[in-house]
Amino acid sequence: MIKLENIxxxxxxxxxxxxVLKDINLEIEEGDFISIMGPSGSGKSTLLNVIGMLDEPNEGKYHFMGEDVFALKHKKRTALFQSYMGYIFQSYHLIDELTVYENIETPLIYKNLSGKERxxxxxxLLDKFNIxxxxxxxxxxxxxxxxxLVGIVxxxxxxxxxxxxxxxxxxxxxxxxxxxxxxFTELNKQGVTIIQVTHSEKNAEYGKRIINLLDGGIVKSRS
Structure with missing residues (x-):
């Protein structure tokens, strides 16, 4: 699903x-659940942003679903993100001018769903998460x-x-x-691939694999 080479x-x-990132080489299969750990400033969020196509490295290759991401035009890259990815931001990134309902509905508008389906x-989702x-x-x-919670939903x-x-x-x-x-565990069982950045050892253990970063490089990866 994901292949990062010499990032x-x-x-x-x-x-x-x-x-910020130094010679990252990483392969992630469909259905994986990865926890990325490391001290503040180790490059965790930057790595996640590169995978999420929100940031571009100075060097390296990134293949996602067989596509050479950095060779794609912006429009195609955006389409790839919208087709496959959901992103939970640390700082929420909710749209201030929109209600909770409208914030949750926003990504669905790009899916060309009817108003009734949305x-x-x-x-x-509002019911499921008691909001x-x-x-x-x-x-x-x-x-x-x-x-x-709204960002997650x-x-x-x-x-x-x-x-x-x-x-x-x-x-x-x-x-x-x-x-x-x-x-997350339930979604992963249903086939959703999950990559989380966390400081929590307890939360990291939910992953099938833990990747540790230090000073921008992978120092160890354990299953």
Whole structure:
């Protein structure tokens, strides 16, 4: 599904390269559940953004579903993302001007679904995650944990084949966090490939494979 070869990412600082990712080589099969761990500044979120086609490295190759990602035009790359991926952002990335309902519905609009189909999907998700009462509220009216939950629900709305999650339980209480991780396990059993960035050893253990980053490079990978 995913093949990263010799991925390097750096920024110029005072005329010298400051490496964020260093020689990343990684293969991820369909149906995998990967946990990426490492200290702050180790490159975890950048690696996730490269996989999610939100960031481009300075060097290296990335093949996704047999496509050479960096050779694709922007439109084709966006279509590939929308067809396969759901992304849970650490900082929510909800649209302030839209209600909870509209935020969840947004990715479905790009799927060319009818209004009736979109309505049914959103209603089902609102009910499943017990946020029906919040559907007409705007992000600013929600707590951090509630915004996180809406971000998770939005990512699941399109039934993605690949779910990318950056600290998905970071702002949730322990019970909500556990429920989300159990949900991820269930989705993975149904065939969804999951890549999560986490600081939590407990959450990392839900993965089938743990990849440790340090200073932008993979230091160890364990099953």
């Amino acid at each position: 390097f990412k750096w920024y110029q600082v005072g005329g010298l390269p400051s490496f 309505k049914a999907i959103v209603a089902d 029906v009462g919040k559907k007409d509220l705007f992000p600013a009216q929600l707590s951090g944990g509630q915004q996180q 939005r990512a699941l709305a399109t039934s993605p084949k690949l779910l990318l999650a950056d600290e998905p339980t970071g702002n949730l209480n322990s019970k909500q966090g556990e429920e989300i991780m159990e949900l």
